[in-house]
Amino acid sequence: MSDTKVYLLDGGSLVIDGFHAFWNRGPAGELRFPCYAVLIEHKDGRYIFDTGYDHAHVMRVLPFEKPLQTPDQTIPGALAKLNLRPKDINFVINSHYHFDHCGGNKHLTHACTVCHAKELEAARHPQPFEHLGYSDATFSPELVKARGQKLPPDPALDIYTPKFETISGDQEIAKGMWLYETPGHTAGHYSLMVELANRRPLLFTADACYSKKNMDMMVISSFHLDPVASVQSLVRLKELATKHDAELFYSHDPESWPGYIKAPGYYS
Ligand code: 5PN
Ligand code: ZN
Ligand code: ZN
Numbered sequence: 001m002s003d004t005k006v007y008l009l010d011g012g013s014l015v016i017d018g019f020h021a022f023w024n025r026g027p028a029g030e031l032r033f034p035c036y037a038v039l040i041e042h043k044d045g046r047y048i049f050d051t052g053y054d055h056a057h058v059m060r061v062l063p064f065e066k067p068l069q070t071p072d073q074t075i076p077g078a079l080a081k082l083n084l085r086p087k088d089i090n091f092v093i094n095s096h097y098h099f100d101h102c103g104g105n106k107h108l109t110h111a112c113t114v115c116h117a118k119e120l121e122a123a124r125h126p127q128p129f130e131h132l133g134y135s136d137a138t139f140s141p142e143l144v145k146a147r148g149q150k151l152p153p154d155p156a157l158d159i160y161t162p163k164f165e166t167i168s169g170d171q172e173i174a175k176g177m178w179l180y181e182t183p184g185h186t187a188g189h190y191s192l193m194v195e196l197a198n199r200r201p202l203l204f205t206a207d208a209c210y211s212k213k214n215m216d217m218m219v220i221s222s223f224h225l226d227p228v229a230s231v232q233s234l235v236r237l238k239e240l241a242t243k244h245d246a247e248l249f250y251s252h253d254p255e256s257w258p259g260y261i262k263a264p265g266y267y268s
């Protein structure tokens with residue numbers, strides 16, 4: 001049996017304002033941050049936790065976020081560098097359905113798609129202030145239809161109907177892979193901890209904590225459903241990291257990102 005391996009797939013970067021990254025604290029001004037996907041090679045299959053953003057979608061809907069993404073930073077491009085194809089992925093887990101975490105889902109047509117039950121419901125019926133965040137549902141005709149929207153015409157897209165599997169509560173979804181409920185940023189947000197044979201566990205905060213600075217300052221980001229729950233989730237992540245001696249990996253951290261091992265390197 002081979003050990004679990006974890007690859008970070010660079011997905012390019014976006015720009016937001018400092019007041020959004022550090023809600024009501026700032027400082028204001030353009031902040032460019034990384035986005036990435038996490039590939040887990042596990043004895044039970046290949047899992048991807050989050051899939052980054054789709055460049056064409058961001059250019060169409062949020063061009064002011066100035067996306068920078070090379071072909072190698074798309075899901076098919078990043079997998080190709082590892083000699084993998086999209087159909088080799090067995091499970092897609094989304095921390096939540098914001099566009100910068102599910103943009104690559106549409107390529108993973110052979111995977112079972114897993115999220116929190118509350119997240120799927122939120123993606124079907126976003127609050128008015130969540131529309132930009134949940135703007136990329138192009139991977140799911142069912143979601144687009146639930147919202148009364150139409151898929152943008154894109155003949156290049158091989159639209160499929162993903163097999164949704166919803167879960168709730170904290171779950172060990174495969175041996176050593178733990179999903180922890182960290183709501184607040186969205187209704188059904190999950191963070192992921194992966195236990196490895198040769199080192200401390202990795203704890204991927206996803207958008208429950210954008211960066212180390214958010215954690216150190218206990219300042220949440222904007223784009224949240226519930227700010228009080230968001231702060232509680234920051235506290236929870238800190239406690240989980242202590243309890244399991246886990247290393248925190250933040251979702252959008254320009255300062256920590258250079259120190260992370262990126263694919264083709266991996267953690268094991
Ligand atoms: C990167 C980013 N930009 C805008 C939004 C939003 O409106 O909800 C979530 C989000 C983002 O993650
Ligand atoms: Zn988000
Ligand atoms: Zn995000």
